[in-house]
Amino acid sequence: MLLETIHHRPESPYAYPLELDQLRVRIRTKKGEVSGCRVFHGDRYRSEEEEEEVLLTQTASDLWFDWFEGVIPAPTRRVQYVFRLDTEENTWWYGEKGISQERGAAGVFHYAYIHEEAVLRVPEWARDAAVYQIFPERFANGDAGLDPEGVLPWKSNTPPKSDSFYGGDLKGIIDRIPWLAELGVNTLYLTPIFRSPSNHKYNIDDYEQIDPGFGDWKTCKAMVETAHHYGIRVLFDGVFNHSGSGFFAFRDVQEKGAASPYKNWFRIRDFPVVMSPQPHYETFADHIPDMPKLMTHLPEVREYFLNVAEYWTREMGIDGWRLDVANEVDAAFWRAFRERIRSVNPDALIVGEIWHDPGPWLRGDQWDSVMNYRFREAVISFFATCEWTAEEFEARLTSARMGVPEQAxxxxxxxxxxxxxxxxxxxCNHDRKRFQLAVLFQMTYPGIPMIYYGDEVGMEGGPDPDCRRPMVWEEEKQDRELFDFHRKLLDLRHRLAPLRRGDYRTWKVDGKKGIYAFLRRYQEESVGVVINNGDRRRSIRLEGTAWGEGAVLLDPLSGGRFTVEEKHVFCTLDAGQGALLVPER
Ligand code: ARE
Known part of the structure; x- marks a missing residue:
């Protein structure tokens, strides 16, 4: 056995509490080597005789590793544990001191005490959420009276420039809420809406005001209330990494220089504080003068922005925040942020923007989840460009999933x-079939599907700023088939609890044929998803043990009917076709 591949740490994501008296443990071993895995555990202050044993289940595999998982009951919150790994030839013990055939020599792992701050409490509603992202300047123009000067005609087929304005606003969103409800989403994420001179509003000049081009306090309130009336939650975008250059504190520093009481709110290199040719201060990314970096680790800066966030959460009754450039803001700020926001709305969802490994931020004390760009990368490489085999695709998704607690x-x-x-x-090179297959996967894989406005009606666009064209509203220009496809899948997701709440098991992965299948199980109910990402029609034989012999499975997408016979299901799919297998009721 390759002992050096065995890995566990007594911290997240390998050990993390589900509750104050339940510790979930995860261990990674070399693929195919360990046939059985148990954990022996007890209170840290009790003797070995009082310990108990939990059988771990193999829950995931990638190209190199297997993962085993289980839950240790921890009534006293103080846990010590040691793993026992069985292979064909031997039994190994694994603890803090290492791996050994002698139990005593392996030592034990300690999870010293389960604290409340380590329990990642994601609001219950998030498990049922389907998010729709709106870029307000481009979604809908509901009040032409607010249009800025030089507003362009609402044309969806021409690429915008980085300084174009089209006149989208909050009233426009209000008007379209019934349409969003019809689509079947139940959560809106709006990019920033506070006062800012740009169209994207990530350089905020006044955090206490709605941008006048978008509306005012009242319109905003009406928007949130209308959304809530339709059962739709609303999340704002929190930009606390940097402000805009018109932010009062930054203006003060520009005016008063070293005498400004706000000079420490920013990292000023030189006075006077000029913006060009080179900004004399740290900014977001490299040299973006209108985005001075904020020193959120300072108590007065922290307090100012926590008050801002609290104010909007309370006054608007919003349901959470998406956090901009969240991995470049200090952790102490996010800890305080979580506490403050949750004290106003215990059900608020907190989602960081981070394109990479989010592990350290998802340990219970900072955010609930992130915008899953690693998911996007995998889906592009498998469905859009077909660079990855089904095995690679599944491996990347698995290691990302195993890198965070299950709640996240x-x-x-x-x-x-x-x-x-x-x-x-x-x-996808405009290939609608590939896109649909990816949407099927997005709607059935663990996590919350997020639709970027306009994707559901077939909008196209290259990188920023081209991906921000005005929404297509003329029905004849919308891809209605794509819209119906989204609506159907969202509806199935809402009706089938396993797709929202179920666990995930790989069912079949065949890279040569482009076949990828998985099961989602919730309580006693299992739903299967089978995808043919290859270039040929295939008959796929799948083990049918998730259901009883003779069970009938229906595919609501094609109307197909399958029967479990001799513990197997046969399913024939065209190239680029996916199926959902739902037991007949
Ligand atoms: C503008 C222009 C762009 C131009 C850019 C640079 O529109 O065409 O390339 O300036 O000069 C906002 C606006 C953008 C604007 C930007 C700067 O929306 O339109 O760009 O401000 O003025 C990284 C960060 C991540 C960040 C992305 C953009 O980690 O946090 O870069 N995303 C957020 C928002 C943006 C917003 C800002 C931050 C600033 O979502 O909309 O931009 O508030 C890799 C890296 C990632 C990197 C990612 C994208 O994968 O690993 O870390 O994300 O690429 O670049």
Missing amino acids: ASAMWNLLGSHDTERFLTR
Whole structure:
């Protein structure tokens, strides 16, 4: 056995509490080597005689590893544990001191005490959420009276420039809420709406005001209330990494220089504080003068922005925040942010924007989940460009899923595109079939599907700013088939609890044929998803043990009917076709 491949740490994502008295443990072993895995556990202060044993289940595999998982009951919250791994030839013990055939020599792992702050409490509603992202300047123009000067005609077929304005606003969103409800989404994420001179509003000049081009306090309130009336939750975008250059504190520093009481709110390199030719201060990314970086680790800066976030959460009754450039803001700020926001709305969802490994931020004390750009990368490489085999695809998704606690994995915002990326249909080289297969996957994989406005009606667009064209509203220009496809899948997702709340098991992966299948199980109910991403029609034989012999499975997408016979299901799919297997009731 390759002992050096065995891995566990007594911390998230390998050990994390589900509750104050339940510790979930995860161990990674070399693929195919371990036939059985148990954990022996007890209170840290009790003797070995009082310990108990939990059988771990193999829950995932990638190209190299297997993962085993189980839950240790921890009534005293103080846990020590040691793993026992069985292979064909031997039994190994694994603890803090290492791996050994002698139990004593392996030592034990300690999870010293389960604290409340380590329990990742994702709001219950998030498990049932389907998010729709709106870029307000481009979604709908509901009040022409607010249009800025030089507004362009609402044309969806011409690429916008980075400084174009089209006149989208909050009233426009209000008007379209029934349409969003018809589509079947139940959560809106709006990119920033506070006062800012740009069309994207990520350079905020006044955090206490709605941008006048978008509306005012009252319109905003009406928008949130209308959404709530339709059962739709609303999340705002929190930009606390940097402000705009017109932000009062930054203006003060520009005016008063070193005498400004706000000079420490920014990292000023030189006075006077000029913006060009080179900004004399740290900014977001490299040299973006209108985005001065904020020193959120300072108590007064932290307090100011926590008050801002609290104010909007309370006054508007919003349901959470998406956090901009969240991995570049200090962790102490996010801890305080979570506490403050949750004290106003205990059900608020907190989602960071991070394109990479989000592990450290998802340990209970900062955010609930992230915009899942790693999901997007995998989906592009498998469905859009077909660079990855089914095995690679599944491996990448698995290691991402195993890198975070289960609560976070089931609340990830699984996106195909956003206001920062090329649109997915464009990425698929306009191949609608590929796009639909990816949507089927997005709607059935663990996590929250996030639709970027317009994708559901077939909008195209290259990278920023082209991905921000005005929404297509003329029905004859919308791809209605694509809209119906989204609506159907969202509806199935809402009706089938396993797709929202179920666990995930790989069912079949065949890279040569492009076949990928998985099962989602919730309580006693299992739903299967089978995808033919290859270039040929295939008959696929799948083990049917999730259901009883003779069970009839229906595919609501094609109307197909399958029967479990001799513990197997046969399913024939065209190239680029996917099926959902739902037991007949
Ligand atoms: C503008 C122009 C762009 C131009 C850019 C640079 O529109 O065409 O390329 O300037 O000069 C906002 C606006 C953007 C604007 C930007 C700067 O929406 O239109 O771009 O401000 O003025 C990284 C960060 C991530 C960030 C992305 C953009 O980690 O946080 O870059 N995303 C957020 C928002 C953006 C917003 C900002 C941050 C700033 O979602 O909309 O931009 O508030 C890799 C890296 C990632 C990187 C990613 C994208 O994968 O690993 O870390 O994300 O690429 O670049």
